[in-house]
Amino acid sequence: MNGWKRVIPVLVLAVIVAGCIPTQRELRMEQDLEEMKRRLAQSERSVVTLRQDRSDKTSERLEVLAKQQAEIQAALDNLRVEFQSVSGRLEDMTQTSARIREDLTLVQDDLSLKVSALEERLGKVEAALAARPASSESATPQTPEALYQRGLELIQKEGAFERGREQMQEFLKRYPGHELAVNALYWIGEAYFGEKKYEDAILQFQEVVQKYGTHPKAAAALLKQGLAFHALGDDKNARVILQQVVEKYPKSEEAKKAKERLAEWKSPS
Numbered sequence: 001m002n003g004w005k006r007v008i009p010v011l012v013l014a015v016i017v018a019g020c021i022p023t024q025r026e027l028r029m030e031q032d033l034e035e036m037k038r039r040l041a042q043s044e045r046s047v048v049t050l051r052q053d054r055s056d057k058t059s060e061r062l063e064v065l066a067k068q069q070a071e072i073q074a075a076l077d078n079l080r081v082e083f084q085s086v087s088g089r090l091e092d093m094t095q096t097s098a099r100i101r102e103d104l105t106l107v108q109d110d111l112s113l114k115v116s117a118l119e120e121r122l123g124k125v126e127a128a129l130a131a132r133p134a135s136s137e138s139a140t141p142q143t144p145e146a147l148y149q150r151g152l153e154l155i156q157k158e159g160a161f162e163r164g165r166e167q168m169q170e171f172l173k174r175y176p177g178h179e180l181a182v183n184a185l186y187w188i189g190e191a192y193f194g195e196k197k198y199e200d201a202i203l204q205f206q207e208v209v210q211k212y213g214t215h216p217k218a219a220a221a222l223l224k225q226g227l228a229f230h231a232l233g234d235d236k237n238a239r240v241i242l243q244q245v246v247e248k249y250p251k252s253e254e255a256k257k258a259k260e261r262l263a264e265w266k267s268p269s
Contacts, residue, residue, distance in 0.1 A: 111237050119203055144175045148184060155191050165191035182212045186221055198228040219249035223258055235265065 142150075151167030154160040168184040168191070175181065189204035201224065208221035226241035245258040 111240070114199075114202075114234075114237075121199060121203075144171065144178050144180065147171045147174070148178075148180045151184070152187060155187055155194065159194065161191040161194035165195075182208065182215050182217050185211070186217045189221060189224060193224060193228060193231075196231070198231045201225070201228045216252070219245060219252040219254040222248070223254040226258070227261070230261075230265075239265065 147167065148171050151164045151171060154164030154167055156164075158164070165188050168188045171178075171184050172181055172188075178184075185204065185208045189201045189208065192198070192201035192204055205221040205225040205228070208215075209218050209225070212218050222241060222245045226238045226245065229235075229241060230238035239262060242258040242262050245252075246255045246262075249255050
C-alpha cells in the first residue's frame with residue numbers, strides 16, 4: 001500500500017510532464033503552419049509586385065495610346081486643312097471654267113450672227129453674178145482640168161482674183177461632183193481674200209470646212225478664215241478659229257502656221 005503511494009505521485013508527474021512536451025506530430029503541424037504563413041506572405045508580395053508591374057505597363061500603354069491618338073488627331077487636322085484648301089481651289093477652277101464657257105458661248109453666238117449676215121450678203125453677190133453674162137473664157141469649151149487650171153493661174157500667178165474666182169465658179173457650176181471641186185471652193189475663198197473681200201472669204205472658207213471637214217483643204221480653209229477675221233480687226237474670233245486649227249488638225253502644216261500666228265499676236269507690237 002505504501003508502495004503504491006510512492007508510485008502514484010511519479011505517475012502523476014509523468015502525465016504532467018508528458019502533457020507539457022509536444023509530440024512529433026504537433027511539431028510537424030507547427031512547422032507546416034509556419035511554412036504556409038511564409039508562403040502566404042511571399043504570395044502576397046508577389047501579388048503586390050505583379051499588380052505594380054501591371055500598373056506600370058498599363059500606364060506605359062496608355063501613354064503610347066495617348067501619343068498615337070494625338071498623332072492621329074494632328075494628321076486629321078492636317079488632312080482637314082488640306083481638304084479645305086483643295087476644295088477652295090476646285091471652287092475657283094469651277095468658277096473660272098464657267099466664265100470660260102460663257103465667253104466661248106458669247107464668241108460662238110457672235111460668230112454665228114456674223115456668218116449669217118455674210119451668208120445673206122454672199123447670196124446677193126451670187127445673184128448679181130448669175131445675172132451677169134458669161135465671160136468669153138468660161139464660154140469656151142474645155143476640159144474640167146483645163147478650166148480649173150486656168151482659174152488657178154489667174155489667182156496664183158496673175159493676181160487676177162476676180163477673173164480667177166469667176167473661172168472657179170464656172171468650174172463648180174459645170175462639174176459640181178468633180179474631185180477638184182473642194183479645191184475650187186477653196187481658191188474662190190483665196191480670190192475673195194486677195195480682193196480684200198474678207199467677209200465673202202470667211203463664208204467661202206466656211207463652206208469648205210462644212211462640206212469637206214476631213215479633206216486636207218479644210219485645215220487651210222480654217223486657217224485662212226481666221227486670218228480673214230484678223231484682217232477685219234476681229235482678233236477675238238481670229239484667235240478662236242486658229243485655236244480650232246491647232247486642235248482639229250494638230251499634225252498639219254496649217255496647225256504649225258496657226259501656232260506661229262497666235263504667238264505673234266500675243267507678242268507686243
